[in-house]
Amino acid sequence: MKILVCIKQVPDMESKFKVDAAGTWYDNADLAWRMNEYDEYAVEQAVQLKEQAGEGDITVLSIGPDKVKEAMKKALAMGCDRGVHVSDDAVSSKEPYQIASIIAAFAGDKGFDVIFTGLQSQDRGSGQVGVLVGELLGLPSVTTVVDFNMEGDSVTAKRELEGGIRAVVKVATPALFTCQLGLNTPRYPTLPNIMKAKKKELLTIPVADLLDVDPRQQTAALFFPEKKGGGLVLEGEVGDLADQLVQILKEKTTVLS
Template identity: 75%
Template sequence: MNILVCIKQVPDMESKFKVNGEGNWYDSAGLAWRMNEYDEYAVEQAVQLKEQAGGDLTVLCIGPERVKETMKKALAMGCDRGVHVADDDSYKKDPFSIASIIAEHAKTKSYDVIFTGLQSQDRGSAQVGVLTAESLGIPSVTTIVGFEFANGTITVKRELEGGVKAVVKLPVPALVTCQLGLNTPRYPTLPNIMKVKKKELITVAVADLLKESALEETQALYFPEKKGGGLVLEGDIGEMADKLIKILKEKTAVLA
């Protein structure tokens, strides 16, 4: 079994954000970085599949030099090797460009299963996984919350609106995007952290993989405009009703 899991390094969502000097993304200075939450479920499921079926598990991440630290966590969780696609401007690339990079890497590697997170916490497009599968000409299933593999067939549960779950079967090779609830990601143990030093972590220039330019780019990024707070009415029901009617008359065209 040849497995690929794609991860992204994102800032901790509790960080204090500010817009960068170019005005098109957040300023990365002073931020704490971590693995994208949805990708942690992808890594855990990929490791579980390797443990079940055997084989080889590669983790891929696109970004600047600092993403290697996040890749080391994936290696400590059980990935066998890492492929770092060096790109200081990865944040400027649209989902199609990111998917094209992954597909270009994967097209000659004969991966049986590719795992990605549902979406990234900073961009949230939820497009990279399915665009990668489309570029490779393989089937994909999104938002999975259950995963089984037997006899060359993947059986997954998808989370739909209203809490409904759909069961889908598909043959390998295939790609799945992973959602909250799929599993509980493991904590890397100290022995496995120490083993990371001996695992292969190669760096590939993004120019060697990206053959097409971006289809879109972020023109501007800004914080939402601040609005006034809500008004809390107190008193008995009759008093609050009178107050509400008065406010509606003053603020809107509602007539008594």
């Protein structure tokens, strides 16, 4: 069984963001980077699928500058077998259709049985790439997956709908799945597996070899939202803060009376 899992490296969302010089994306300097949270579930599901099947070969793919190899190494240490790094220093200016086209161009003749992606990225958050890859490859895609079970070439997946309701669907492979939070519990790579991952194949392909389409949209501007409301911000020593808050709760609410 051939499995592809697509991952993205994103900044830690608690970072202090700045707008870049062009005014169209965040400044990449001074950020801590990690694997997109949704993609961790995708990697874990790929590894679990291989473990359950007792066989399989997992390719992890990521697009971006050299530093995305850090996220790929984590995926390899979690259990992916090989990495494909699509080298692109300008990845942040690529829109979802271009990203999907790059992945589809790579995957087109590889015969993957199962493809996993995250539901969305934490930074751009378009939620489009997985479905677009499926459409471009002519494969069925199942989104917002919170439960995955494969028997033979048939997958039963649960899709998360609003209000915690789940829709149960069946599909035959080859197929693509976009992973929602809570699908599984992503493992932490162990030290021996981190060491082993260093010896795994990590192929680099220049993005120009795979990208053959023009962007369908562009970013006109990136900016900070206007602060609405104007809630009170309290900072200082913990004991003082607790006193201040108790006073506020006494004045503004009835819960302490």
